[in-house]
Amino acid sequence: MGIMKRFAGQTTKQDDGSTRAPLINVSRRGFLQGGGGLALGICFGPVACTSEKAAVSAADIAPFVPNAFLRIGADNSVTVIAKFLEMGQGTFTGLATLAAEELDADWAQVSVEGAPADAKKYANSLLGAQGTGGSTAMADAHLQMRNAGASARAMLVAAAAEQWKVPAGEITVSKGVIRHAASRKEASFGQFAESAAKQPVPAAEAIKLKEPKDFMLIGSTATPRKDSKAKTDGTAIFTQDVQLPGMLVAVLAHAPKWGATIKSVDETAARAVAGVVDVIRVDAVPGTTRAAVAVLAKNTWVAKQGRDALVIEWDEAAAFTKGSAEIFREFKALAGKPGTVAATRGDAAAALKKPAKAIEAVYEFPYLSHAPMEPLNCVVDLKADSCTIWNGEQFHTIDQQVSAGILGLKPEQVTIKQVYAGGSFGRRASSKSDFIVEATSLAKAARAKGVEAPIKMVWMREDDIRGGYYRPAFVHAIKAGLDRDGKVTGWQSRLAGQSIAKGTPLEQFMVHDGVDHTSVEGVSDTRYAIDNLQVELHTVDYPLPVLWWRSVGHTHSAYAMETMIDELAHAAGKDPVAFRRTLLEKQPRHLKVLELAAEKSGWGTPLPEVAGKKRGRGIAVHESFNTFVAEVAEVSIDADGQLKVDRVVCAVDCGLAINPDVVRAQMEGGIGYGLAAILKSEITFDKGAVVQSNFADYQPLRLNEMPVIEVHIVPSAEKPTGVGEPGTPVVGPAVANAVFAAVGKRIRKLPFGNQLSA
Amino acid sequence: MTELSINGVKKTHDGDPAMPLLWFIRDEVGLTGTKFGCGIAQCGACTVHLDGNPIRACVTPVAAAAGKNVVTIENAVTDKVGAAVQASWRKLDVVQCGYCQSGQMMSAVALLARNKTPNDEDIDAAMSGNVCRCATYVRIRAAIHDAAKALA
Ligand code: FES
Ligand code: FES
Numbered sequence: 005m006g007i008m009k010r011f012a013g014q015t016t017k018q019d020d021g022s023t024r025a026p027l028i029n030v031s032r033r034g035f036l037q038g039g040g041g042l043a044l045g046i047c048f049g050p051v052a053c054t055s056e057k058a059a060v061s062a063a064d065i066a067p068f069v070p071n072a073f074l075r076i077g078a079d080n081s082v083t084v085i086a087k088f089l090e091m092g093q094g095t096f097t098g099l100a101t102l103a104a105e106e107l108d109a110d111w112a113q114v115s116v117e118g119a120p121a122d123a124k125k126y127a128n129s130l131l132g133a134q135g136t137g138g139s140t141a142m143a144d145a146h147l148q149m150r151n152a153g154a155s156a157r158a159m160l161v162a163a164a165a166e167q168w169k170v171p172a173g174e175i176t177v178s179k180g181v182i183r184h185a186a187s188r189k190e191a192s193f194g195q196f197a198e199s200a201a202k203q204p205v206p207a208a209e210a211i212k213l214k215e216p217k218d219f220m221l222i223g224s225t226a227t228p229r230k231d232s233k234a235k236t237d238g239t240a241i242f243t244q245d246v247q248l249p250g251m252l253v254a255v256l257a258h259a260p261k262w263g264a265t266i267k268s269v270d271e272t273a274a275r276a277v278a279g280v281v282d283v284i285r286v287d288a289v290p291g292t293t294r295a296a297v298a299v300l301a302k303n304t305w306v307a308k309q310g311r312d313a314l315v316i317e318w319d320e321a322a323a324f325t326k327g328s329a330e331i332f333r334e335f336k337a338l339a340g341k342p343g344t345v346a347a348t349r350g351d352a353a354a355a356l357k358k359p360a361k362a363i364e365a366v367y368e369f370p371y372l373s374h375a376p377m378e379p380l381n382c383v384v385d386l387k388a389d390s391c392t393i394w395n396g397e398q399f400h401t402i403d404q405q406v407s408a409g410i411l412g413l414k415p416e417q418v419t420i421k422q423v424y425a426g427g428s429f430g431r432r433a434s435s436k437s438d439f440i441v442e443a444t445s446l447a448k449a450a451r452a453k454g455v456e457a458p459i460k461m462v463w464m465r466e467d468d469i470r471g472g473y474y475r476p477a478f479v480h481a482i483k484a485g486l487d488r489d490g491k492v493t494g495w496q497s498r499l500a501g502q503s504i505a506k507g508t509p510l511e512q513f514m515v516h517d518g519v520d521h522t523s524v525e526g527v528s529d530t531r532y533a534i535d536n537l538q539v540e541l542h543t544v545d546y547p548l549p550v551l552w553w554r555s556v557g558h559t560h561s562a563y564a565m566e567t568m569i570d571e572l573a574h575a576a577g578k579d580p581v582a583f584r585r586t587l588l589e590k591q592p593r594h595l596k597v598l599e600l601a602a603e604k605s606g607w608g609t610p611l612p613e614v615a616g617k618k619r620g621r622g623i624a625v626h627e628s629f630n631t632f633v634a635e636v637a638e639v640s641i642d643a644d645g646q647l648k649v650d651r652v653v654c655a656v657d658c659g660l661a662i663n664p665d666v667v668r669a670q671m672e673g674g675i676g677y678g679l680a681a682i683l684k685s686e687i688t689f690d691k692g693a694v695v696q697s698n699f700a701d702y703q704p705l706r707l708n709e710m711p712v713i714e715v716h717i718v719p720s721a722e723k724p725t726g727v728g729e730p731g732t733p734v735v736g737p738a739v740a741n742a743v744f745a746a747v748g749k750r751i752r753k754l755p756f757g758n759q760l761s762a
Numbered sequence: 763m764t765e766l767s768i769n770g771v772k773k774t775h776d777g778d779p780a781m782p783l784l785w786f787i788r789d790e791v792g793l794t795g796t797k798f799g800c801g802i803a804q805c806g807a808c809t810v811h812l813d814g815n816p817i818r819a820c821v822t823p824v825a826a827a828a829g830k831n832v833v834t835i836e837n838a839v840t841d842k843v844g845a846a847v848q849a850s851w852r853k854l855d856v857v858q859c860g861y862c863q864s865g866q867m868m869s870a871v872a873l874l875a876r877n878k879t880p881n882d883e884d885i886d887a888a889m890s891g892n893v894c895r896c897a898t899y900v901r902i903r904a905a906i907h908d909a910a911k912a913l914a
Binding site for chain 2: 232234239247278
């Protein structure tokens with residue numbers, strides 16, 4: 005999810021006259037730190053060393069803890085403390101690479117663990133709180149982690165110099181070995197862990213970072229993922245896997261519609277299920293959670309059996325009752341009228357009065373569920389005056405404060421243990437901490453009834469698919485005009501959809517002059533040289549909670565922009581790459597990825613023919629989270645309208661690529677995630693109830709549908725930017741443009757579904 | 763009472779015989795490498811081997827495993843094919859969030875155990891029941907080919 009720009013919110017004028025959000029807004033970034041500035045007991049030591057009970061084992065020697073991000077054990081282990089959640093995007097590996105580079109550690113001796121909640125030590129400078137999102141991890145932490153490594157290295161060297169009685173300047177460090185060549189002395193980090201801890205911490209200005217030419221690990225492929233081992237032998241621990249003595253499992257019956265309340269509950273049959281311990285009513289926190297009834301049992305199956313046996317009458321008087329057809333009718337009607345101005349360049353209305361050619365199109369984007377592979381869950385161990393939470397934790401300090409509020413505790417009485425998240429795509433970074441609120445409310449209610457056991461709240465897949473916090477549905481109505489030479493003279497976009505920030509604690513930081521930047525990003529700040537541009541927004545107030553979904557507003561804006569640009573190119577009789585090149589003349593990084601993707605895909609050469617199929621190639625280019633991506637898709641469509649995306653060639657500029665293989669993996673995964681959404685996924689409503697329930701009807705992409713993917717990384721020494729999200733929004737329009745090239749049909753309503761066979 | 767083996771170790775279950783094997787393995791035996799993803803045989807996260815065949819543990823009652831041996835990810839990687847799959851998975855850094863990967867590997871091991879040289883169509887057929895929301899499919903395919911080569 006991407007909240008960086010949203011927190012920043014304000015836009016600034018660029019040289020080219022466009023308006024766009026700044027990377028960060030220093031004056032606003034401290035907003036969440038106020039309440040969160042607390043010092044928790046940090047569980048830094050003692051190190052869990054592998055050596056057994058030798059009289060004086062390495063475990064008895066206190067580790068060297070040079071700063072909040074590193075711990076070096078006498079057993080020669082180097083532990084990197086990651087302030088970001090590892091949810092698949094490779095952050096643990098990226099952070100470790102940065103620290104290990106400057107420390108000159110051996111990659112094999114490095115491991116990573118998640119940091120506890122501590123806003124002082126672990127805030128994300130780009131979010132203003134401790135949290136993972138907006139593809140910000142590397143952008144925020146690259147210097148911090150490198151400094152941490154360099155500082156630790158200096159202390160180890162100082163300790164060696166002292167003991168060996170040689171000048172520190174003559175000591176070298178390489179692959180975890182400290183050496184003094186002249187005296188033929190060498191030692192491991194572990195040997196100096198104890199004495200390094202006694203060295204003064206070097207002043208910030210005394211720390212010298214490596215020149216890029218000296219990098220051993222950054223930019224190399226010698227840094228395989230740090231989580232690969234545990235994730236391939238069944239030992240990686242996700243929230244779902246937390247097991248505590250006496251722990252109970254809770255499975256919930258959720259209200260079928262948002263805003264419904266519990267009228268009555270008949271618990272008899274549920275309590276009759278052998279192994280059911282209790283039935284707990286968890287009333288809705290309006291606007292945040294659905295009303296629910298939880299069944300507590302000794303295992304998940306029994307809890308689910310109990311849940312299924314509940315007889316609940318819901319009061320739907322105040323519930324959301326719209327259906328999808330009505331929703332889109334309303335959105336489309338709104339998008340047909342002037343809205344709140346989100347961006348203006350020149351005079352679009354005048355320019356659109358009499359263009360040589362005019363094109364109008366209305367695009368429909370459905371609600372989408374994140375559907376991470378691990379259904380949502382949370383483990384809560386509530387005691388009289390403290391609480392421990394195990395969670396794939398993405399918003400540490402916010403969740404800590406919110407849960408403390410629910411529990412009537414001080415934030416420092418709530419300890420959050422970060423474990424791996426089985427995906428998130430934004431869902432675990434809940435703007436309202438919804439599932440944490442539900443789990444802690446449940447624990448509190450249970451404790452009030454005398455249940456003192458730790459509780460693992462487990463959502464079934466149906467709870468997840470129907471649980472809201474969707475990518476908001478949107479309608480874009482676009483009017484664009486061309487002059488006689490095929491130049492874009494004017495562009496008007498009118499959007500209608502729900503705001504992600506409105507009604508959340510983030511509203512004051514993310515909504516400016518009635519515009520939530522996440523609603524219009526990618527359109528209002530387009531880098532295309534369009535002299536006359538008008539972007540207007542209708543923010544719809546529905547009680548459905550919506551949330552950032554891998555690349556946020558770009559998920560719809562890139563599609564609308566890039567398919568419309570393609571239409572304009574064809575209307576102008578120009579090649580889509582050449583047409584974009586003209587519009588991006590002053591945007592070197594866009595141009596570079598555009599050219600690279602075109603070149604590597606063989607743009608302009610005929611596609612090999614396949615008997616019985618029509619083939620096409622399409623391109624799209626888009627910037628999100630300060631990363632630039634272009635993709636070329638190749639598709640085949642058979643006589644029945646069956647579409648296969650055969651190949652996607654992706655070019656990415658993310659500044660300095662810290663772990664090129666992780667960058668490639670994120671482009672591959674981002675493309676697959678985006679493809680599922682545009683081809684198959686949608687959440688629809690029938691009288692307020694979500695129609696889909698599980699993977700049978702909320703369809704994910706499967707292996708046989710995955711295209712061949714080629715990723716090309718633009719070599720760059722620019723500041724590193726994120727890669728978790730930017731690959732996702734580009735594939736949709738690239739495929740849509742390829743479909744047009746193949747069969748001449750424009751798809752403007754997502755998902756594609758069976759529109760090609762109709 | 764149901765008697766069965768998990769990874770060669772005898773276990774008994776005296777609760778509901780209709781309880782899916784998945785919850786017995788995870789909640790009762792305490793082996794958490796086998797994952798819950800959908801509960802309706804749509805995602806493959808719960809794939810284990812029952813007497814050598816890949817099955818979805820979320821829809822297989824414990825009773826169906828009576829007298830049989832169930833192999834989970836924790837044990838599957840110790841035999842020749844399993845070790846090769848694991849090595850290829852690590853070599854190509856297949857995993858992202860990792861949550862689906864036990865199931866992916868269990869399906870891959872079952873495929874390679876009966877087909878030493880799977881082509882892309884074989885891989886499609888054997889692996890399309892395993893969802894990966896992180897879409898690591900490109901590497902899953904490559905890792906299966908790689909493991910097949912290593913085993914040849
Ligand atoms: S959990 Fe068994 S197939 Fe999804
Ligand atoms: S690695 Fe995340 S679901 Fe497969």
